[in-house]
Amino acid sequence: MKRVLPYVILLFALVPIVFNQYHWISFYFERDLEAYRAWFPNLYLPLFLLIKFFYPGILGYWSAWLLSFTTSKRWPVAVIAIAQGFLVYYIESSQDRGLMWVSYDLVVLLVLTAAIIKGRDIYYYAQVAWTRLLRMAPWLSRGYTYFIFCSYIVLSLLLPEVQPFSRYPMYSQFPDNAETFLIRDGHGHMIPTHRYFAPGAADLSHLYYHLMADYTRPSAGFISQSSIDSAVGIALYRLLMANQKVHPDLDTICVNMQVIRLSKGQYSINETTLYKQSVE
């Protein structure tokens, strides 16, 4: 019982926190693109989870959990961890944040102080926990195991495209059309992107497909094609302007898309302007 108690504490005390934080995880996967960027600009899931990991309530919680390895008086620590979990849940779902925030901060401070004092022991017991976890995995005991091969394939097929998981879908199909992206000035002359900007045409293409996937999600609802093109054009323009090498000495920047088609052995090219902006 004593050996499994820390794990029981972990599972039981984590419930209210996970329940409270679940809606943030769901928000990420069902996000509206603009709202997501307003909340967490330029962050992807690993960074998002990092912030949640170091969220004060959870940080105090992890400290309490590790402390449970270092003292024989585990029940007081377990009570603190569980109470903190419920406190975080109550505060975040409550409109009244006055006195509760103070008491919440005090709990975090007490636990963090104890964690710092016991820092060396905590590191040692974290090692113990990791070693126990490894020894609990019998499938890793053989020399030539295929655990990494199988688990990475399964996880990559189940999870979305977030680091370090990917299905590597590059050139997995050959459609009868291809899009390229280029910049023109106000007179229609092609301007090499690297003359003024760090991103290349391929980077514009990656962002284009990323945005198209977002805008054409079923949960995104109906969005007209012209609105999508306009929004994508603005995003491509902003990517370029945010990564300037030198200020463009142009009167106008046109972000254009070319669609190249192959039909019955004949090539055709159709070019449209996604976004046009005068340069200040």
Next chain:
Amino acid sequence: MLLPVRIAIAVGLFVLLVLYVLEIRVALVTFIIFILSVFIFSIGESNGVMGRNGLMSLTWIAQSLAYSLHTVGRAGDLRRNRFQFPLQAMAAVYTLAAISKLIASPIHWISDAPYLALQIIKSFDFAYYTTGDPSLHTAGIDRAYLITAHPYLTRILLAASFLLEICSFVLMTGRRPAIVYGLLLLSMHIGISYFMDIFFPNISVPMITFAINPLYIIYILVAALRREVA
């Protein structure tokens, strides 16, 4: 990110790599490098520019696992596993690429070979529109012509590359099969680079390092020459 933060990360990574080379606390060092690499690549990809850097991070976590198991007395030979575990990750990456093709366009991936010409034109035009060098546009047209002029040869080459990807588990079966299969995969990457002006260093470099292991081959050749001379 702020310049001091960048400098701090660069210095930290340098220190970690020195510890890695000196084999000091490698399990922890490689795990930290894995975490750092995931977040650094995430920052880059959060602007929508997918770098396909997963294998670079996987290599570190695979080695971290090999060293961690060694410290608890599990999983046999460390010298073998610190190579074989990353090779598992590489085999998984190539297998996933093959699975993606099966999901997206099963048999059509081979039958649609003529449309590969569009992807070639696109790749070279990306370089043309980025650098302004018109020879790149011309090169793309020339290579696209080769593809459309030889559709059956193209289908054979595409089928061969698909087989290479789906059978990449061979990388995990031993040192010599890994070298031979690595050379085949390298030839595939060279072909892709020639026809499409595309090179995936984040996949190719780890594969060359661990599968082909050129330094090991050079060492073997030098040792054989020394024996001959002696």
